[in-house]
Amino acid sequence: MAFDLGSVLVQAFSPFNLLLALLGVVLGTIIGALPGLSATMAIAVLVPFTFAMDPASGLIMLGAIYTGAIYGGAYAAILVNTPGTPSAIATTFDGFPMAKRGDGDLAMTLATLASVVGGVIGAIALMTLSPLLANIALAFQSSEYFWLAILGLTLIASLSTGNVIKGLIGGAFGLILSMIGVAVVGGDVRFTFGSSALLGGIDIVSALIGLYCIPVLIDLVARPDRHLEPAPLGRGFRFFEALGLCAKNTVNLVRSSAIGTLIGILPGAGGSIASLVSYSEARRSSRHPERFGKGEPGGLLATESANNATVGGGFIPTLVLGIPGTPPDAVILGALLVQGIRTGPELFTQQSGIVYIFMFGLLIATLMMLPVGLLIGRYAYRFIVNTPKSLLVPLIAFMTVVGSFAIHSNPHDVVVMVLMGVLGWLLSLGGFGPSPIVLGLVLGQIAEQGFIRAYMIGGARDNFGGQLLFDRPISWAIVALIVITLGLPLLRLLRARSGNGKEAQP
Amino acid sequence: MNAGRDIAGIVGSVFFFLVGAAVFAMSFEMTPLAAMFPRTVGAALALLAAFYVFAAMRGYRGEAVENGSTVGDQAEGLGRRIVLLATMIGWALLFPVIGMFVTSLAACAILMFTGLFERLSPGRLAIQLGAVLALVICFYLLMNSVLNIPMPRGILF
Numbered sequence: 001m002a003f004d005l006g007s008v009l010v011q012a013f014s015p016f017n018l019l020l021a022l023l024g025v026v027l028g029t030i031i032g033a034l035p036g037l038s039a040t041m042a043i044a045v046l047v048p049f050t051f052a053m054d055p056a057s058g059l060i061m062l063g064a065i066y067t068g069a070i071y072g073g074a075y076a077a078i079l080v081n082t083p084g085t086p087s088a089i090a091t092t093f094d095g096f097p098m099a100k101r102g103d104g105d106l107a108m109t110l111a112t113l114a115s116v117v118g119g120v121i122g123a124i125a126l127m128t129l130s131p132l133l134a135n136i137a138l139a140f141q142s143s144e145y146f147w148l149a150i151l152g153l154t155l156i157a158s159l160s161t162g163n164v165i166k167g168l169i170g171g172a173f174g175l176i177l178s179m180i181g182v183a184v185v186g187g188d189v190r191f192t193f194g195s196s197a198l199l200g201g202i203d204i205v206s207a208l209i210g211l212y213c214i215p216v217l218i219d220l221v222a223r224p225d226r227h228l229e230p231a232p233l234g235r236g237f238r239f240f241e242a243l244g245l246c247a248k249n250t251v252n253l254v255r256s257s258a259i260g261t262l263i264g265i266l267p268g269a270g271g272s273i274a275s276l277v278s279y280s281e282a283r284r285s286s287r288h289p290e291r292f293g294k295g296e297p298g299g300l301l302a303t304e305s306a307n308n309a310t311v312g313g314g315f316i317p318t319l320v321l322g323i324p325g326t327p328p329d330a331v332i333l334g335a336l337l338v339q340g341i342r343t344g345p346e347l348f349t350q351q352s353g354i355v356y357i358f359m360f361g362l363l364i365a366t367l368m369m370l371p372v373g374l375l376i377g378r379y380a381y382r383f384i385v386n387t388p389k390s391l392l393v394p395l396i397a398f399m400t401v402v403g404s405f406a407i408h409s410n411p412h413d414v415v416v417m418v419l420m421g422v423l424g425w426l427l428s429l430g431g432f433g434p435s436p437i438v439l440g441l442v443l444g445q446i447a448e449q450g451f452i453r454a455y456m457i458g459g460a461r462d463n464f465g466g467q468l469l470f471d472r473p474i475s476w477a478i479v480a481l482i483v484i485t486l487g488l489p490l491l492r493l494l495r496a497r498s499g500n501g502k503e504a505q506p
Numbered sequence: 507m508n509a510g511r512d513i514a515g516i517v518g519s520v521f522f523f524l525v526g527a528a529v530f531a532m533s534f535e536m537t538p539l540a541a542m543f544p545r546t547v548g549a550a551l552a553l554l555a556a557f558y559v560f561a562a563m564r565g566y567r568g569e570a571v572e573n574g575s576t577v578g579d580q581a582e583g584l585g586r587r588i589v590l591l592a593t594m595i596g597w598a599l600l601f602p603v604i605g606m607f608v609t610s611l612a613a614c615a616i617l618m619f620t621g622l623f624e625r626l627s628p629g630r631l632a633i634q635l636g637a638v639l640a641l642v643i644c645f646y647l648l649m650n651s652v653l654n655i656p657m658p659r660g661i662l663f
Contacts, residue, residue, distance in 0.1 A: 173551060395641055
């Protein structure tokens with residue numbers, strides 16, 4: 001059954017649905033901006049309300065909440081140096097330095113514009129290329145997921161600390177933290193030291209909040225100076241300045257959005273790796289790579305466009321294959337099933353009308369992010385700048401405690417959050433950043449599952465090497481990227497040394 | 507030459523070496539499938555950490571780009587940092603027993619004074635304490651009533 005574009009547009013653009021999309025974006029942005037309160041939680045809480053609505057309206061609202069919450073994650077990353085989700089880790093690299101030097105207003109506007117561009121490109125890809133791109137997700141098997149996780153770790157090691165060895169050490173430590181609890185394959189209880197509270201492992205969001213927020217709090221109370229430099233009055237949104245920067249970074253924006261869409265298709269690993277790959281690519285192709293990590297707008301544009309593009313990309317396997325790529329996708333998949341929509345290859349022929357209304361709703365919500373984000377972002381920045389430390393410290397501390405408790409309503413998660421925070425602070429004294437540890441924790445289970453499955457399949461075929469690497473062209477390509485990622489810093493170091501040596505020669 | 511050495515990095519690497527070695531050793535008590543990954547990662551961590559110690563002893567140190575603190579920075583405001591950490595640990599351990607509202611109010615009040623650097627008039631102090639009370643009430647209601655996440659009530663509330 002072909003869908004009628006006219007009726008789809010009439011339904012998607014009805015005043016009620018536009019209002020729901022606006023409400024969804026506002027709620028999603030606010031919830032996503034609070035550390036610990038995730039897109040999954042926002043969608044899960046609001047799903048029951050959508051059951052009373054007609055399917056199209058309900059799905060438009062859920063899509064709007066999701067896209068708003070992913071964008072909202074940039075607020076905490078830019079203003080408090082705390083990524084709300086793993087996909088916003090790279091946003092802290094340049095977003096927070098910009099805010100710290102007084103360009104927080106520009107950073108917020110850039111993040112909004114980049115999120116809109118990324119979200120629109122992801123939504124268009126979802127509408128036009130879904131069945132084709134779903135094949136990419138199917139081409140990835142266990143060994144590719146293993147190598148992809150290793151690629152993510154090598155990227156973060158080379159990006160986040162400027163010291164690849166320390167980054168790799170942090171990543172390996174994160175992998176070890178991910179092994180705590182019941183083993184994903186084999187079912188052994190590992191590294192719990194007899195504590196039943198550790199059976200379920202270390203929650204990623206608790207660890208993320210602790211590793212990023214506690215060191216921020218410790219630094220906040222240590223010095224009387226301002227947390228962020230205030231922006232001079234009368235600069236407004238700095239919209240046209242941001243637009244100019246976007247125009248200069250057009251290739252960067254489009255490339256990062258395409259990377260976000262493509263990697264976002266891969267279930268589980270998508271969001272966090274996509275923003276790192278796009279950031280790495282933006283730095284590699286920049287004329288001023290040395291500015292990255294110090295408040296370079298190009299870095300912020302790359303990560304924010306990529307992580308919002310993963311929203312559209314993530315829906316591709318959800319809708320075409322019925323495989324949710326992320327926890328919010330899984331909740332929306334559940335809502336689709338309750339509304340009587342069966343996902344799978346026939347979805348685009350048998351129930352195309354409702355699916356395209358949902359996709360157009362996602363597009364509308366993404367566009368609504370521009371006015372909503374500019375407005376909320378401006379006031380969020382002013383609020384954080386003008387709030388005295390004596391109120392900012394209890395505010396952030398309270399959000400970390402309730403945020404980590406809210407994940408599973410489990411006090412144990414709060415203890416884990418605080419302990420991880422103390423550990424993260426101590427390790428930061430030795431120059432070990434939190435990003436590789438968090439990413440190791442995020443990607444640990446994906447890497448282990450991929451590795452063990454490849455081992456088992458390879459063992460059954462008596463060809464482990466072939467299954468893991470040699471017979472798999474995609475694995476070869478990812479391994480080549482890993483070698484380049486690790487080799488480039490070494491090459492730069494050798495070049496710098498030989499340059500110094502030549503200069504020193506008489 | 508000692509001044510240029512990354513002593514904090516070496517100490518951190520020794521910690522990671524010990525963690526890696528312990529994980530490697532403990533993996534021998536697991537079933538083969540469950541042991542494979544910890545053994546590999548534990549060995550890799552220990553080797554990387556040992557390599558860093560060796561390199562750092564020879565004067566190598568990387569440039570930190572991420573916004574972390576340094577040992578030198580930490581001497582400033584050490585008392586406040588310790589109060590903050592003690593408050594956070596106490597809060598995390600006590601809120602299931604005493605109750606989320608009361609512990610949060612007490613912890614936020616302590617943290618407010620910890621983050622206070624100037625002398626306030628009694629009126630402004632009362633306003634700030636009122637703001638802290640409003641903050642705790644708002645978040646408590648948001649969690650408990652709007653998001654339906656039951657907050658522990660403990661002995662008090």
